[in-house]
């Protein structure tokens with residue numbers, strides 16, 4: 001029993017009486033407003049919070065905590081190179097972290113005038129074009145796809161997230177998988193502190209460890225990993241020479257036969273334009289993924305299709 005807003009105590013409603021109460025409420029709505037209300041009930045995402053499981057709620061609470069510590073664009077002053085690189089893109093681009101801001105959240109920020117999906121092409125006119133959006137984290141949907149549909153059972157396994165940033169891959173792995181150890185390696189010390197804060201608050205310390213380091217110093221960790229995750233790690237954060245060196249390092253050390261490598265985008269796309277000498281066919285074999293696991297229109301299929309899985313072929 002819990003106090004009702006009026007101060008009296010009420011019992012939780014059973015299905016029949018809840019349905020009666022909803023029908024009763026609908027009968028009180030003005031006929032002119034009823035179609036719009038029914039349409040809202042059929043299409044809204046406002047009921048999501050009642051259908052999600054507890055792990056989703058924990059991840060959403062973590063996102064709330066992180067949002068309160070970070071600027072809207074989720075980039076830090078210490079990320080000067082990444083900021084410059086994104087400014088050089090031909091189309092105007094904004095950073096929107098997909099873990100912290102889902103589509104509904106972005107819509108409400110746009111309604112409040114705090115964000116825009118479009119930019120004005122000719123100043124003062126009404127001609128507009130869509131802005132490019134860049135996320136530096138996986139969204140909740142991408143994390144669930146990876147742990148529920150891309151990776152096998154991870155009991156007893158060691159997972160390494162290269163460039164763990166806000167720690168989303170690690171928290172997702174803690175909640176959605178049985179991985180024994182989840183290691184994040186992150187170059188930026190500010191993000192390591194944020195991850196430590198969350199790991200402590202949510203008591204994830206038994207399975208998650210974060211290392212403040214350049215991945216190119218972590219040969220032993222990479223050699224022992226059963227799963228390595230690389231979500232757009234180097235492209236925006238290193239210059240091309242450093243990217244090439246980092247990929248060479250990865251290809252020399254991620255060699256445990258049968259281990260798995262998850263990348264966004266594909267390895268081929270990441271390496272194109274870089275001066276590297278990496279032979280893919282003796283090293284990895286791509287495992288085809290089924291991207292049709294979530295029916296419905298509100299699924300960002302394009303984002304899912306960027307996720308690639310590879311099996312390591314040789315030591």
Ligand SMILES: C[S@@+](CC[C@H](N)C(=O)[O-])C[C@H]1O[C@@H](n2cnc3c(N)ncnc32)[C@H](O)[C@@H]1O
Pocket residue numbers: 135136137138161162163164165166167168169185186187188191213214215216231232233234237238246
């Ligand atoms: C796009 S974010 C990935 C975020 C996270 N893995 C996720 O999927 O949500 C890439 C991160 O890699 C980090 N990074 C870039 N180069 C690195 C390196 N050589 N060693 C460790 N971290 C690196 C960047 O600082 C950035 O935070």
